[in-house]
Amino acid sequence: MRYRVYCQEFSYEPADAFPDNQEFDEFDANSLHAIIYHKSSGLAAGCVRLVATTGPGGEDLLPFEKNCAGSLDQQYIESLALERDKVCEISRLAVDSAFRRRSGEQVTRYGEVDGLDCSQQERRTFSLIAVTCFLAATALTDISGRTNVFAMMEPFLPRLLQRSGIDFQRVGHDIDYHGMRAPYFVTTQAALDNMRPDLKELYTEVHRRIYEGYKG
Secondary structure, eight states, X not given: OHIIIIIIISOSSOGXXXXXXXXXXXXXXXXXXXXXXXXXXXXXXXXXXEEEOOSGGGOSOOHHHHHOGGGBOHHHHHHTOOOGGGEEEEEEEEEOGGGTOOTTOOOOSSOOXXXXXXXXXXXXXXXXXXXXXXXXXXXXXXXXXXXXXXXXXXXXXXXXXXXXXXXXXXXXXXXXXXXXXXXXXXXXXXXXXXXXXXXXXHHHHHHHHHHHHHHO
């Protein structure tokens, strides 16, 4: 899915760099990965990863620190006094195009659906796929103990998450990296404390399934 979205559809990465059609980078080996499947079709609908810090004391840079350092409010981030071994980054979130496009809708990496034979109820809930990817990533932060969470996000995504009660704090300015993005921060506990009750139920189920796979 990452190859289709990041390479073929949006050309964020050169497709010819991945002859096996599997997009990857240097951070994947130190990441936890989650994928969301559409139950009735069996298709992969969304994916996300959690990148953990590595190196002595967790000093090795995360993707946003390596690629977007110029956008960061370093003074503010340093004032958080975060323990590096509890820091992570949510990245490579993608929703398959079949679950995003509606007639006449501008193409983005997140959205709703017109490409599958789905019920009206399913269509109304497909906007939750990106949110569910974040729920999966939140579960991974809790399970792994990496509870200080950064993410580089496009402007509309924090607003979408805020409507769900997941309120990321902006910690820098916009930068053109795989499209216009800005750095955001949240703690796992803050995300859980403010999550809407209906999403909290979904999160509990997502957490249960991921925990079973993670510990198994």
